Structure formats: C-alpha cells, structure tokens
Amino acid sequence: MSRRVLITGGASGLGLALAKAFAARGDQVLVGDLSESRPDSVPGDTAYLRLDVRSQQDWDAALAHVRETWGGLDVLVNNAGVATGGRIDVESISDWERVLDINLLGVVRGCQTFTPMLKEQLSGHIVNTASLAGLVHGPGMSSYNAAKAGVVALSETLGFELAPWGIHVSAVCPAFFRTNLHESLQGKDTAMEETALKLITKATMSADEVAETVLKGIDRHKKVILTDRLGRQAYWTKRLVRPAYDRVATQAGQKLARKSRDA
Template sequence: MSRVLITGGASGLGLALATAMLARGDEVLVGDLAEERPDSVPEGAAYVRLDVRSQQDWDAALADVRERWGGLDLLVNNAGVATGGRIDVEAFADWERVIDINLLGVVRGCQTFVPLLKERGSGRIVNVASLAGLVHGPAMSSYNAAKAGVVALSETLRFELAPFGIAVNVVCPSFFRTNLHTSLQGKDEEMEKTAVRLITKAGASADDIAAKVLRGIEKDRPVILTDRQGYAAYGTKRFARPLYDRAFGKGAQRLARKAAK
C-alpha cells in the first residue's frame, strides 16, 4: 500500500489513476482546482485544493500530507492543459500559461516534495508528459516545448535522485479520450479543431492508459509509453529518421495549404 498525491486528479487520467490506485489498496490524496471537493473524486480518496501554479497551494498540500500520513510514497504530477498553434498565430500569453502549468507546475511539485522523500530515503515521482514530449509535430510548439521539458526534467531527476532511493518515471501517452480539450483557449482555431477531433475520437480511454501507467511503474520504466502509436512514432524518429521527417513534413504542408485558403 502506498500513500499517493495526484495533481489534476478530479478528471481525465488523474481521476483514472486515483480510481485504479484506490482499487489496489493505496491511500490517495487528490489535488485539483475546485475549492470544494468535486463530486467526481472517488469515495475513499481525500481531496485538497491544489493549483499547480501556486506555491502557496503546494505548501498547503505538503502540510496536509505531513499531518495526514507523516510522509509520501508517490507523487504523480499529472495536472496539465492542452494548447497548440502556429508560431505566428498563438499568443505569447498562451505560451506563458502552458509553461507555467505543464512544466513549472511539475517543477514546483518536485521542489516541494523531494525534501520529504529524501527524509524517508525512498519514494517515487511520476511526471505525466505526452508523446509530444518525444516527437514534435508542426503547429504545437508551445505544447511540445513544455512536454519536452517535462521529459528532460524527469530524466535529470531520475539520475539525480537515485542515490537517495527515489525513483522517477515519465509518462508519454498519445491521444486518448479525456476532457483535456476543454482547456483549449488559444487563438489558432484551426489547430484547436484538430486537437478536439484527435482527443475525442481517440480509441483508448483514460482507464486504459491508467492501467498501462501502473504496469510501467511496476516495471520501473524510465519512459512509459502507453500505446502502439507512441511506440511507432518514437521508434521511427530514433531508427528511421527520414520516414519521420517525411511524415511530419507532409503534415506541415497540409496545414500550410489550409491556412492559405
């Protein structure tokens, strides 16, 4: 049994992970934006208001964990938003928003809880990135950059924290059915339409991805890929780069033609 804190745990993958971890007997604390406990939070999980942009909220979550359990076994940095857009269309404010939430939110979580994990001499951090952190298609530069930062941070911390008994994994799923598209609020309407279609029409559910994440954690995979599309895309980039370049180059040409209409 583990003591687990999950950010963004009231919906999507965070909720699926919370439900799966409760089912296996873990103690779960869900963090999310609502002031009051959302109805979606499963029975048996505790709740704390946690905006990952707020160091004050992180400090309150740390105090809650210390009082509730006296320690933590697993921190899941899951909270995130969707964004996307061509470099000359997406507003700089959208860049700042996605970096603050998707990347710096993870940094704040790690900085807040690593001292507690070091005190115990063991623990695990699981950072939820995206396949976009590994393969970088056109018109998604802000999202790609933020998620690539999460991948780089996770690899760095995996080495840095291993001497203290702390494991680090990064999750890189492709598109799956969730409510992530509701967080879109950028200026590039064409890219938003594409993102909504890819998310809402995806074959895998959040529960499917959560099950694969748990298996990846059990096997301590440094990078947890969750679907065939992810393995294919990442494998092509690494071992068949001309095919990778051609595929994304064609995608960019299609976007350019749409923009010209």
C-alpha cells in the same frame, strides 16, 4: 503494501482514472485539483485537497497536509495540465506563458516541494505526466510540444539526480486518448484547436486503459512509460528511422501550410 499517493489534476481525465486505479489496489490516495470543495467526480475512498499547481502556497499546504496525515509520501503524480495548440505566428505569448506555467512549471514546483521529503525517506517515486508530444514534435503545437519535452527532460534529469536517494522518476508519454482535456483549449489558433478536439474525442483508448498501463510502468520503475502502439511506433521510428520520421513530419507541416493559405 499500501502506498501513499498524491495526484494533481486528479478530479478528471487521466488523473481521475489514476486515482481510481491506485485506490482499487488499496493505496491511500490524495487528489489535488482546482475546486475549493470536493468535486462529485472524486471517489469517496480518496481524500481531496485544493491544489492549483501554479501556486507555491498551495504546494506548501499539500506538503503540510501529507506530513500531518501520512508522515510521508510514496508516489507523487504531477499530472495536472492543459491542452493548447497554435502556429508560431498565431499563438500569443500569453498562451505560451499559460501552458508553460501549468504543464512545465507546475511539475517543477511539485518536484521541488516534495523532493526534500523523499530524500529524508530515502525512497519514493515521482511520476510526471508528459505526452507523446514530449518525444515527437509535430507542427502547429510548438508551445505544447516544448512544455511536454521539458517535462521529459526534467524527468530524465531527476532520474539520475535522485537515484542515490532511492527515488525513481518516470515520464508518462501517452498519445491521444478520450478525456476532457480539450475543455482547457482557449487559444487564438482555432483551426489547430479544432484538429486537437477531433483527435482527443475520436481516440480509441480511454483514460482508464491508459491508467492501467501507467500503473504497470510504475511497478516496473520504467523511466519512460509509453501507453499505446502509436506512441511506441512514433518513438522508435524517430530514434531508429529518423529519415522516415522527418518525412512524415515534413508532410504534416506542408499540409498545415496549405490549410493556412486556404483559410
């Protein structure tokens, strides 16, 4: 059965891969992104809408569009996000405000906007793109970790809160994969951003591979969708072998400190 799907940040990266994967299944897809006009990257068999997740006006327009066009929504994918990285004494408060406004509050706005519709339907699935950084918290990425951990916490909370209305909620937590996310880096801590750039561009998994795993997780109504072996290892190591996790994270912090002193 064809589903009605709205994806934010759907013109590139994981959002675009998800849009193509849903459309390939025969689902109706509406892509939201920052461009005023339809980007060339968006497939012709999907609809497009300007949607800045920082703007409640844009969210209200998306809700009106979905009501008028489809009369309801089956899957909301809060995927839009930016990359950031920085040590606590280097990254600015303005960088913190930017990443929280997009990566966390952008997800909150989407959930708040569409939950009344999903409650009316007594059905629906909210899919929030977090990150492995929302589950395991390495040094030098405090703002990104905090935002993504907030998305995981929000998703778990809403999973319990909205279950009585037949609404499922999933948090997607991939490790690094090849995407254009590094293009959104613009903070003060250039050393950390160089590390993030290498991790993203040299990752072994593609966005299409991650999207395939995400769709399988959505089909199974998984609360936390881990997309790769590294993520599963890190997640379960932290949960079951906490001393080993602490040791690795401590070593990473010491390595980062040495780099800071050498800079």
